Amino acid sequence: MIIGMISTTSTALKSEITTMVGWYERSNVGDDILDILVKTPGDPEDWETDPSTLIHLGLENPSYPDTIDFKKVEALNNAYLDNDDAIRRALLNLSMGRDFSLGLFLTKIEISGDVTVIPPNTEGSVDVEEESQVSISQTNGFAFGRPVIAEWMNPERSDAEGTGNIDHVINITAGESFVFKLTGDNTNVRIIVHEPGSGQPSRYDIPSGVVVHIDVDTGYLLIGWTKLSDGTYKIWIPYKPGNPVWTTWSGTIWWGQQGGVSSSDLNIRYVYATEVTHADYNITLVNGKFMYDPTEVGKSMEKSPWITYSERRVPMSKIVYSSQYTVAPSGLPKELYVGTIYNPIPEYMSLKVQFDDPGYIVMVAWLRGTNVSGYSVMAAYRGESDPTMRAIINQTINGNTIVKYYSSQSPDYIVIPWKDFLTTIKPGENLDVYVWVYKMSNVDSLTVTDLSGISTLMKPQTSLAVLRLRVWDEP
Template sequence: MVGALRGQVFSMDALVSMVIVVMIIGTVSATSESIKNEIVSLIDWYERANVAENMLDVLLKSPGEPEDWHLDISKLEVVGLRSSNRSYALDYLKVMKLSSPEVIGKAIDISNGKDFMLEVFLSRYNVSINGTFPRVYLANVTFGLDNPSGGANFRVESPDGRDFTVSYILLRRSDGTEYENEEVCKLVKGNVLKLGNKNNKKEDESYINYMKIITTESTSIDDKKDDRPPIIVPPGTVIEIFILNKTSDLQINFNPCWQTLKITGQGNVVVTVSAYDSTVPNILGNYTFAQVVELQDIPTLSFSVINGTVINDKIIIEASMERSPWVEVEKRTVSIETFLYDLSANPSSEVPMIYGVLRSQLPAGSYLKITVPDLPGNMSFVVLSKSDMSGLMIYRMPFENIVRAVVVHGNTSIHYTGNSTSISIPLKDLFGNPQEGDTVAMWLYSLEGWDRGSVKIEIIPDIKWALAPKLDAAIIKLWVWDDS
């Protein structure tokens, strides 16, 4: 009986032990499976993270193969954006080649078969010209002097022959006495003021030999005896008229005095006329850092590759990311060196034709030469020197066989005259006196009336050697996912 009881106790102990062992084995197995899953998950994460990191490392830490691949993309073996001159900076020209099909193909090679989107945010200038440059429409042009039929049939009126309005009028007598605005009305008989001294009783009596007005609407200046078409000037134009003969038939018809008028004269009229704009434009240049450009979500360039195909549709890209079980994002803030010197560049408010820092003084006597077609047209430039902005306009009027230019600094302007097809502007008038290390840049801002290929821009002597690349901030962002 006792032996049987002992056998039962032994059997019960063995059973309990076996249960404990089974529980331990089960727990260990479950733990091992959990650890295994964690390890697999960690490896998957590491592989995903490595794709983004490795891609950016290859792009940002290598100049590529060959190093000058951006000069001939057909020779590209491995894409890399690092500058050949500075190991800590990217090359602007290489970065701007990123979105070309050949370069994207090489980027796919380093993506490990994953989908990705690359965005580049560059610090940048944006320039603008608000308002119009002060053009010269007439420069001391004499009407009536060579007319054998007795002077000019001179008219200053609205384009359709009506009276026009002015914001300012000045009359000056030959003895120096001046009359402005309301004071002019003292001289008017009825609504007419006759100029010159044809109607004066004494030949030596002083007479009005000069007038100046500022228009508030489009105005026509014309000699009806001349075959040339009338000259139409815009609102805000200053018109100066010098009366060259005392016995002139020139007169002003007011309606009423003094802001509404018409100037006429037929017969003994010889006048020298100048007409030019009275306002200057506001030249602006805003520099935006890469960090701000990123916050604005306006990438300088961007492209995405999904299953080996370049996709630019944001809706498709976002849907692909949604389908992926994971999305990894990597961002780097880097320096980028920019050196631009392309005098054949097209108009742009963002990309300059010249951009860099001075490594030495601009050569004395250097100048900008512009050659244009034998046609009316105009082109404008924005110039940066250190932090100062200025503007330049080259133009040719329809009624003149001459090229003119005007440089604007703040509220001041300097006018230049060239020949029939070209004009030269001293660089010191454009850039002032920048010192070594100062930023200098020039944008071709606008072009009207001329084809870009018909306009030649030169700097003589070439100043490319006097410039070095400028360092700016840039942000590179890379998204990697798997929508396979």
């Protein structure tokens, strides 16, 4: 009798122990899977470059320990969508044959709204040769030493001190442009050009209120300027008080309505992973096979006697870069560059934008750094009658907006300094950047090229990622 009771009790105890062990294994399987994913890089460590070589799956970035790698997250998702067998086997081993669904929620930048581009309207132009005599003034004749009045000028910099009532001198060198807008009361403004060997100078009347562009192709042009108390500018072109001078540059002077880029309807929002409602990527394995239909996934979960839920919040390192992109209108907005710039951008680093069609493209940069918060919108365009490639940058940094204008010597492309499109930082500061091609109007194909290797100044940007895992076992 006693022996029978002991035997019965022993059998019941064994059953309870077995049940408890099963429950313990189930309750920990999700945590074990997530630990392996976020704490190991996988085998081989660079499996994301060729997922077919994968033996063991892991998402950690070996170059930045304790972060998961965005490139591995993307590679996992792409292989899942392609029904890659190596990924399937690795996931099956990782889950020990159990069914599961992994949701990856990523911090992101959402961009929406419209950007309005009004290309400048060219009303006139004149080519300038070296060793000519050129002046822009408000009076007839070669009125050297007589200024014009401008609402604004770009660039506004001082390369040397002036003399007398001229405070600053700017040196516009080959490849640069100087742009200014005449005030509405600037009357009788003329460009006078006397080419070498010609008898009489040519005169070009400039309407008040227009924007004047001086594109320097070779040599250099010295311009004097002084900022007045009302915020306008006196500009002396060229800087040589009272005397005609032979030009030390060649290029083009053109004028017309300024055009512009309006981003008032543009909305750029930083969304934390914890605020994301729907997973950016879902990876589901049921009965050893990938499953893509959410309804079928739900039916499988309903059949299981148990479901466990696990979650991890981890830093994700992300860098997006290629030396050259070809972009089509169907893939917009197209993310081109993502990372953290950790050194000041040198003057020589630049971006090349190239397209063949008369039309325009818009690129947007989101900027956040040590002492920087804002965005930059660039429109590059070319017209039917004037095929010269031109660009406008409308940039808002820390609440202050500036507009910059550029011209190219080529009808096919334009080169923009990276520090102008992005912004400048000081040594020791960081700048997080996201850059998209946002809009293409009448342009079928766009090529964007980093000419100088800005990637040498970039490291991965770190943001929050949330991994949510459900594990079950369909009978």
